[in-house]
Amino acid sequence: MLQVEELTRRFGARTAVDRASFTVEAPAMIGIIGRSGAGKSTMLRMLNRLTDASEGRILFDGTEITALRGADRRRWQSRCAMIFQQFNLVPRMDVVSNVLHGTLNRRSTLASLFNLYPEDDIHRAIGILERLGIAEHAPKRAEALSGGQQQRVAIARALMQEPEIILADEPIASLDPMNAQVVMDTLRRIHEEDGRMVIANLHTLDTARRYCDRVIGMLDGRIVFDGTPAQLTTGVARDIYGAGADFSEHATSTAIAPADRAWREAEAYL
Ligand SMILES: Nc1ncnc2c1ncn2[C@@H]1O[C@H](COP(=O)(O)OP(=O)(O)OP(=O)(O)O)[C@@H](O)[C@H]1O
Ligand SMILES: [Mg+2]
Numbered sequence: 001m002l003q004v005e006e007l008t009r010r011f012g013a014r015t016a017v018d019r020a021s022f023t024v025e026a027p028a029m030i031g032i033i034g035r036s037g038a039g040k041s042t043m044l045r046m047l048n049r050l051t052d053a054s055e056g057r058i059l060f061d062g063t064e065i066t067a068l069r070g071a072d073r074r075r076w077q078s079r080c081a082m083i084f085q086q087f088n089l090v091p092r093m094d095v096v097s098n099v100l101h102g103t104l105n106r107r108s109t110l111a112s113l114f115n116l117y118p119e120d121d122i123h124r125a126i127g128i129l130e131r132l133g134i135a136e137h138a139p140k141r142a143e144a145l146s147g148g149q150q151q152r153v154a155i156a157r158a159l160m161q162e163p164e165i166i167l168a169d170e171p172i173a174s175l176d177p178m179n180a181q182v183v184m185d186t187l188r189r190i191h192e193e194d195g196r197m198v199i200a201n202l203h204t205l206d207t208a209r210r211y212c213d214r215v216i217g218m219l220d221g222r223i224v225f226d227g228t229p230a231q232l233t234t235g236v237a238r239d240i241y242g243a244g245a246d247f248s249e250h251a252t253s254t255a256i257a258p259a260d261r262a263w264r265e266a267e268a269y270l
Contacts, residue, residue: 001025002165002197007056009042009221016042018221019056024214027164027197029188031208034218035241040201043218044167047199048082049073080165081158085173087150091143095134095153098142099125102160121160128156132186148179155186166190168200172207184211205237 002024009017017039024030032040045051047058049065058065060076068076081102089098100117102125129135132152137145142153151171158166168187172180188211191198202208208215209229217225217232217240225236 001027001061003057003059004047005057005059007043007046007058008054009039009046009051010054015221017046017053017218020218020221020223021056022216022223022226024197027191027195028213029191029198029200029211030214030216031200031202031212032216032218033202033205033208033240038218039221040218041169042221044082044169044199044201047165048077048080048167050077050082078161079163080167081161081163083151083154083158083166083168083171085170087142087147087154087174089142089150089153089157092141094139095129095142095145096122096125096138098153099129099156099160102157125156125160128159129153132156146179147175148182151175151179151183152186155183155190159190163196165197165199168198170201170203173203180207187211205232208232 004020004022007017007020008015020039020043032043034040042051046053047065049068053066056066060079065076090101100121103117103121126135126138129138132155134145134149134152134156137149137153142150145153155166166187171187172183175183184207187198187200190196200212202212209232212229215225215227215229215232216223217236219240219242225232225240227236
């Protein structure tokens with residue numbers, strides 16, 4: 001179904017993703033873990049074609065995704081929706097309009113300009129909000145919602161595209177534990193009930209273990225682990241997070257990347 005072959009992305013002299021290969025046969029829920037700078041976001045961005053690969057290929061049902069251009073590339077992007085850590089909603093716009101934005105790539109420029117949405121789409125948007133338990137917030141501005149609610153709006157917007165794949169880049173890194181659980185439960189439910197593939201960059205081992213059928217571990221751009229949560233032993237986790245790595249460079253920094261914070265948590269946990 002999804003084949004990633006020797007995928008590489010370089011930024012100047014730096015190799016962000018280094019000959020990564022994996023295959024996903026059937027819709028699964030996959031977690032990608034690894035410390036900050038391991039290449040997790042670059043991997044998701046290549047899958048979605050937000051970033052071009054330097055080398056290697058991505059195939060989906062036999063189609064070479066890495067070769068798609070123009071409208072074909074945009075069509076692919078609507079088949080694999082992205083969810084981000086910071087939600088990427090339009091804060092001053094109401095919730096239902098934010099969700100309807102998920103249909104943008106299907107609509108004419110004129111209709112988009114005047115915020116004209118077909119009635120069917122509006123009903124569908126409300127239906128999705130109901131399913132995610134946030135329909136009561138439909139008329140509110142997105143910025144008036146809690147982080148967990150905003151992330152569910154972002155998921156609703158993604159579902160509006162009827163994607164086959166949902167790519168989530170640290171979807172719970174900005175949320176408190178309770179909201180994080182609601183969002184992860186939501187992603188899991190969408191995977192199980194709709195049979196959609198979910199690939200999420202996650203910054204805690206615990207979350208990956210709990211929600212995913214399969215975990216991919218990255219270190220310095222390479223895939224160093226690919227297996228089930230049960231196979232993710234302490235030793236393997238240490239390999240992924242680069243045991244012995246010196247984190248002192250962050251000691252004086254107030255802005256610790258989520259993945260490095262994750263390592264500190266993981267260290268305590270291991
Ligand atoms: N647009 C870019 N230009 C230059 N270098 C980049 C760019 N995007 C990523 N990189 C570099 O590629 C490497 C991988 O970055 P990436 O963002 O994919 O890591 P990550 O695993 O998502 O990290 P984090 O957990 O901090 O989000 C890093 O060294 C980063 O500095
Ligand atoms: Mg990242």
